Amino acid sequence: MKIAIAGKPSDTPNYVRYVTAGNLSPVVTLDMKEISACDALLLPGGGDITPAFFGEKNHGSRGIDTNLDILQLQAFDLALKKKMPVLGICKGMQIINVGLGGGIIQNLPPSSCGRHSYDRGDKYHSSIIIPDSWLYTLYGAWTVINSAHHQALGKTGHGLRAVQSCPADGCIEAIAHETLPIIGVQWHPERISQSLSGTDGRKVLDYFISLTGSRPS
Numbered sequence: 001m002k003i004a005i006a007g008k009p010s011d012t013p014n015y016v017r018y019v020t021a022g023n024l025s026p027v028v029t030l031d032m033k034e035i036s037a038c039d040a041l042l043l044p045g046g047g048d049i050t051p052a053f054f055g056e057k058n059h060g061s062r063g064i065d066t067n068l069d070i071l072q073l074q075a076f077d078l079a080l081k082k083k084m085p086v087l088g089i090c091k092g093m094q095i096i097n098v099g100l101g102g103g104i105i106q107n108l109p110p111s112s113c114g115r116h117s118y119d120r121g122d123k124y125h126s127s128i129i130i131p132d133s134w135l136y137t138l139y140g141a142w143t144v145i146n147s148a149h150h151q152a153l154g155k156t157g158h159g160l161r162a163v164q165s166c167p168a169d170g171c172i173e174a175i176a177h178e179t180l181p182i183i184g185v186q187w188h189p190e191r192i193s194q195s196l197s198g199t200d201g202r203k204v205l206d207y208f209i210s211l212t213g214s215r216p217s
Contacts, residue, residue: 001024001025001039001040001209001212002024002025002026002027002037002038002039003019003024003025003026003027003038003039003040003041003042003209004027004029004034004035004038004040004041004042004075005019005026005027005028005029005042005044006029006030006035006041006042006043006044006071006072006075006076006092007028007030007044007046007068007072008028008030008068009028011044011046012028012044014188014190014191015028015042015044015089015190016028017190018189018190018191018201018205019042019205021202022202022205022206022209024209030068030071030072030075032074032075032078035075035078035079036078036082038084039084039085039212040084040085040086040087040208040209040211040212041075041076041078041079041084041085041086041087042086042087042088042089042092042208043072043075043076043086043087043088043089043091043092043093043095043096043184044089044090044091044092045089045090045091045092045148045188046063046065046068046090046091046092047062047063047064047065047091048061048062048063048064048091048104048106048151049061049064049069049091049094049095049098049104050064050066050069051104051106053069053073053098054098054102054103054104055103056103056104056106058106059106059107060106060107060150061104061106061151069095072092072095073095073098073099076095076096076099077099079182080099080180080182083180083181084181085181085182085208085209085211085212086181086182086183086184087183087184087185087204087205087208088175088182088183088184088185089184089185089187089188089189089190090148090149090185090186090187090188092184093153093174093175093184093185093186094151094153096157096160096175096182096184097153097156097157097160097175097184098157099157100157100158100159100160100177101157101158102153102154102155102156102157102158102160103153103154103155104151104152104153104154105151105152105153105154106151107150107151108149108150108151108152108169108171109169111169112152112166112168112169112171113150115147115166115168115169115171116147116148116149116150116152116166116171117147117148117149117150118147118148118149118150121148122146122147122148122188122191122192123146123147123148124144124145124146124147124196124197125144125145125147125166125168126142126143126144126145126166126167126168127142127143127144127145127164127165127166127167127173127187128141128142128164128165128166128167129141129142129143129163129164129174130162130163130164133163133164133174133176134163134176134183134207135163135164135174136163137207138203138204138207139199139203143197143198143199144196144197144198144199145164145173145185145187145192145197145199146187146188146191146192146193146196146197147166147186147187148187148188149186152171152172152186153172153175153186156172156175159177159178159179159180160175160176160177160178160182161175161176161178162174162175163175163176164185171186172186173185173186173187174186174187181211181212183207183208183211185204188201189201189202189203189204189205190205
């Protein structure tokens with residue numbers, strides 16, 4: 001099974017290792033023909049999305065790569081049309097949200113950044129999970145996750161619902177589409193330390209791959 005990772009090889013080694021560990025074939029590409037030939041799409045983490053794509057001026061976004069944003073949004077649009085399963089991680093979840101008309105909080109308040117910011121490495125904190133969601137079936141009502149971001153989802157995109165959040169500030173930590181095989185997490189299952197968190201990030205990948213079984217032919 002081939003999993004398209006919509007990014008640059010220099011930026012995605014963690015995601016390649018994550019997919020390979022699941023006995024799957026990662027294809028790191030930004031070529032739409034190559035993505036179309038894969039079974040599912042993984043949108044990886046990275047810098048911030050160009051604010052114009054969600055109708056705002058820059059109010060603190062950084063690490064912007066507009067050309068990459070365009071290609072990742074095109075990849076997501078292609079996956080939507082083909083009804084491919086999609087997993088978004090960190091920036092990838094934000095790409096899903098923006099691609100479906102949602103918004104981004106460009107800078108979390110200082111109190112939240114103390115919990116979530118990537119300064120000095122991942123931050124580990126608790127999260128709560130909504131019952132009857134895909135994450136609830138994996139982890140139950142509560143789990144520890146790793147954050148590395150200064151932005152978050154604002155208004156959720158069309159068809160999306162938040163299924164996990166930080167209890168301290170309400171930051172959305174995971175989403176799911178109501179009808180399509182599209183999921184996203186703000187945290188990093190591809191590198192989370194199970195010994196530090198008690199959370200097995202491989203479960204997210206396994207669930208994502210299970211969505212390919214329900215994909216229309």
